[in-house]
Amino acid sequence: MSKVRVRFAPSPTGALHIGGVRTALYNYLFARHNGGEFLLRIEDTDSQRFVPGAEEYIIESLKWCGIKVDEGVGVGGPHAPYRQSERKDIYLKYALQLVESGNAYYAFDTAEELNALRSACEAKGETFSYDAKSRGSLKNSLSLPAEEVKRRIDAGDQWVIRFKMPENENVEMDDIIRGHITINTSTLDDKVLYKSADALPTYHLANIVDDHLMEISHVIRGEEWLPSLPLHFLLYRAFGWTDSQPLFAHLPLLLKPQGQGKLSKRDGDKFGFPVFPLEWHAPDGEVSMGYRESGYLPQAFVNMLALLGWNPGTEQEIFSMEELCEQFSLEKVSKSGARFNAEKAKWFNAQYMRAASDEFLAGLLLPQLKEAGIDTTAERAADAVAIIKERATFPKDLLDLTIYMFRAPESYDEKSVNKFWKEENVAYMRELREIVADLEVFEKESAEHIVREWIEAGQLPMGKIMNCLRIAIMGIGQGPDIFSICEFIGKEETLRRIDAALAKIQTA
RNA sequence: GGUCGAUUCGUCUAACGGUUAGGACAAGAGAUUCUCAAUCUCUAAAUAGGAGUUCGAUUCUCCUAUCGACUACCA
Numbered sequence: 001m002s003k004v005r006v007r008f009a010p011s012p013t014g015a016l017h018i019g020g021v022r023t024a025l026y027n028y029l030f031a032r033h034n035g036g037e038f039l040l041r042i043e044d045t046d047s048q049r050f051v052p053g054a055e056e057y058i059i060e061s062l063k064w065c066g067i068k069v070d071e072g073v074g075v076g077g078p079h080a081p082y083r084q085s086e087r088k089d090i091y092l093k094y095a096l097q098l099v100e101s102g103n104a105y106y107a108f109d110t111a112e113e114l115n116a117l118r119s120a121c122e123a124k125g126e127t128f129s130y131d132a133k134s135r136g137s138l139k140n141s142l143s144l145p146a147e148e149v150k151r152r153i154d155a156g157d158q159w160v161i162r163f164k165m166p167e168n169e170n171v172e173m174d175d176i177i178r179g180h181i182t183i184n185t186s187t188l189d190d191k192v193l194y195k196s197a198d199a200l201p202t203y204h205l206a207n208i209v210d211d212h213l214m215e216i217s218h219v220i221r222g223e224e225w226l227p228s229l230p231l232h233f234l235l236y237r238a239f240g241w242t243d244s245q246p247l248f249a250h251l252p253l254l255l256k257p258q259g260q261g262k263l264s265k266r267d268g269d270k271f272g273f274p275v276f277p278l279e280w281h282a283p284d285g286e287v288s289m290g291y292r293e294s295g296y297l298p299q300a301f302v303n304m305l306a307l308l309g310w311n312p313g314t315e316q317e318i319f320s321m322e323e324l325c326e327q328f329s330l331e332k333v334s335k336s337g338a339r340f341n342a343e344k345a346k347w348f349n350a351q352y353m354r355a356a357s358d359e360f361l362a363g364l365l366l367p368q369l370k371e372a373g374i375d376t377t378a379e380r381a382a383d384a385v386a387i388i389k390e391r392a393t394f395p396k397d398l399l400d401l402t403i404y405m406f407r408a409p410e411s412y413d414e415k416s417v418n419k420f421w422k423e424e425n426v427a428y429m430r431e432l433r434e435i436v437a438d439l440e441v442f443e444k445e446s447a448e449h450i451v452r453e454w455i456e457a458g459q460l461p462m463g464k465i466m467n468c469l470r471i472a473i474m475g476i477g478q479g480p481d482i483f484s485i486c487e488f489i490g491k492e493e494t495l496r497r498i499d500a501a502l503a504k505i506q507t508a
Numbered sequence: 509g510g511u512c513g514a515u516u517c518g519u520c521u522a523a524c525g526g527u528u529a530g531g532a533c534a535a536g537a538g539a540u541u542c543u544c545a546a547u548c549u550c551u552a553a554a555u556a557g558g559a560g561u562u563c564g565a566u567u568c569u570c571c572u573a574u575c576g577a578c579u580a581c582c583a
Contacts, residue, residue: 011583046582111581118580127510127579160581178513187511187579195581203583227512227578252514253577262577307532311521315531334521337576341519344533354546390546416543466542478544 004036005217007072008062009207011043012054014265015280015288016061018340019222019254022305026251026333027220028067029306032325036217040072041210042083045200051283055083061277064292065302066321079214084206091201094209094239095161095194099141103238104193106159107140108152131189132167161194163204163231163238171230176218176249176330183230191231204228208235211246220249220330223337224262249330252309255339262337273342277301295394296345300352304345308338318351346393354390358382361389361398368399374406387484401479405488408497409475412505416477420467423507428465429472433498442491448483472501 008024010016016024031038040062042055059074071077081087098104107130114130121128128134135142140162141149153159169185193205201209211219229248236245253262257271267275269289278290291301303319312327319327353361362381369376381402388401412421435454439447455462470482473494479485486494 009583013583043583049582107581109581114581125509129510129579158581162581181512183512189579192581197581200581202581207583222577223513224577224583229512250513255576257519260575308520313522315522317532336514338520341533344520347533350546388545391544463542470543476544480543480545482542 002217003215004031004034005039005215006031006036006220007039007041007211007214007216009041009043009210009221010058011046011049011203012051012058013046013049014051014054014282015276015278016058017254017263017265017267017275018277018291018305019263021061021065021277022254022308023220023222023251024062024067025065025302025305026310026328026330029324029328030218030220030330031070033328037070038068039077039214039216040069040074040082041214042073042085043203043206044083044085045203045206047085047198047200053281053283057278057280064277064298066298084210085200087206087210088200090213091194091205091209092199095201095205098163098193098235098238099161101238102164104161104163105135105141106149106153107135107138107162107190107192108144108157108159109139110158113139129189130162131165132186135162135164135190159196160192162190163193163235165190165231166234171233173229173233173248175226175229176247177252177333177335178226178250181226181229185230185234188230191228204231204235208232208239208241212236212239212241212244215244216246218249219246220251223250223253226250249333251333252335253337254308255337257339257342271342273345295396296349297352297356300349301345303352304340304348308340309334318348318355350393353392353394356389358386358389361385361392361395364395365398365402368396369402369406372399372403372407374403376406380406383488387480387488391480404474404476404479405485408493408500409473411475412471412501413476416467416471417505419477420464420471421505421507422464425461425464425468426502426507428460429468429498429502432465432469433495433502436486436491436494436498439491442487442494444481444483444487447486451483469498471505472498 006027008027010020028038030036040059042058044050044055055073062069069075071079072082095104099106114128118128130138137143142164165188166185171183171185173181173183175181191204192202194201229250233245236242255261256263256267263275269275274289274291274294276288276290277292279293280288280290282288292298299320302321302324306319306324306328307317310328310333312332359378359382362378362385365381365385366376366378369381384402384405385398387405388398391401392398432451435451436447439450454460455465466482467477470477470479473482473485473489489497
């Protein structure tokens with residue numbers, strides 16, 4: 001097999017949604033798995049829909065995900081340029097080649113004329129199609145005399161080049177994911193390949209020409225392209241490139257979490273969770289949230305996305321990018337569309353949070369502490385994080401989970417106080433304060449041992465005492481092991497907080 | 509409407525014609541703990557329907573239903 005070369009070829013018409021990111025990811029994984037190359041090509045042949053900033057957004061998204069581009073926009077390469085708008089000069093030649101070989105023709109019908117025909121047909125309950133049946137009665141180089149065609153072109157009339165779809169021919173195609181597909185050309189129309197108005201090709205032509213020129217070996221793209229696969233097969237044949245034609249794999253679509261239809265860019269964040277990898281500022285001022293800004297770790301995001309439509313057939317769920325590269329195969333991609341589960345996405349993030357090193361998490365916590373007016377060292381932050389990291393789903397949870405380790409409570413949770421801070425318990429707290437004060441070694445294990453002995457010896461109410469201690473130290477009724485926190489804040493601070501609680505809280 | 513595609517627990521999915529149809533998220537119950545999470549254990553939960561092929565069908569074929577994509581001088 002020739003070298004594996006795949007491409008991700010988005011159109012810069014807005015932010016890349018997670019379906020697009022998944023397509024890029026699968027292309028990347030396939031390339032890595034096969035020792036091949038991953039290219040990024042920008043398909044900006046629609047000048048009408050171009051959105052400023054979209055290309056930068058795409059590049060930044062891939063970077064954040066850890067998807068490295070080997071060749072293409074942003075990195076260059078032997079087939080540069082990789083932006084189709086910068087390649088516009090090369091497409092006309094290929095379009096004309098098709099006209100000369102009889103596979104395409106000039107058409108002069110205006111958009112208005114065609115729209116009128118469409119509405120007229122619709123009114124009759126029919127569908128207009130520019131095809132073998134209708135092309136003879138429309139304005140094109142097949143129906144018009146040669147002089148007329150020449151005159152129109154010379155006069156600067158606007159024209160397009162359309163593919164001349166063969167009549168009643170079965171196109172036999174193979175798709176790596178979907179298997180064998182047969183389509184009869186009679187159901188297809190004469191697609192526009194090139195338009196003189198902006199001297200730009202349409203997707204179909206540009207795509208085939210560039211994939212050929214860039215020596216693409218596999219086209220891995222969304223299922224929405226399946227209906228145009230026969231056209232693409234026929235284009236390869238018309239150009240005489242069948243032998244070097246890439247293999248195709250059409251990925252199942254990502255569906256809207258609620259309602260119906262495929263996920264789209266316009267879905268923004270109306271579902272209460274992001275559909276974009278990064279926060280997106282649309283030109284109209286609308287801001288949509290991103291996975292990055294919502295606190296997802298890129299590894300968790302990639303892991304979650306990889307499993308949406310693919311799995312290796314084992315029960316493994318947590319994969320590093322390296323493992324994904326190693327195990328990915330198109331044969332294991334499922335055929336049906338996937339609706340994804342926001343809860344599971346959170347679960348993945350929590351898994352990566354708890355697996356992260358204390359130092360890494362401390363790096364996330366430190367700025368939050370600073371914001372809260374707390375100055376501490378990276379070591380202290382790492383120690384704090386070690387105590388609570390399996391309780392965090394997102395980086396932003398870290399502050400709430402550790403704040404009481406750096407700052408004595410300013411108020412005490414009313415509900416907990418009412419439940420536990422009773423006269424008899426407060427008496428125990430006074431005793432406990434003295435036991436703590438007498439401790440020579442202030443360390444979790446030994447302190448806990450001594451306190452427990454005291455409780456057991458006096459057959460005291462363990463739960464009540466511990467909860468009161470928790471209220472005094474943390475101000476709230478829940479959290480991690482209380483002795484770990486006491487050890488963290490130290491003996492002096494522990495005593496200070498107990499004294500403060502004793503002085504400040506009214507008995508319930 | 510037409511063409512194509514898809515259909516396994518609520519969701520993501522596993523099971524190269526032979527399994528008590530497996531796992532994960534979510535849900536429920538229990539264990540554990542000083543509390544809350546986490547963790548562990550358990551429970552409930554699915555082959556869209558109907559024909560056929562076969563000794564045997566989640567798996568192959570056909571029909572129906574449902575869902576989806578496409579049906580632009582958009583990608």
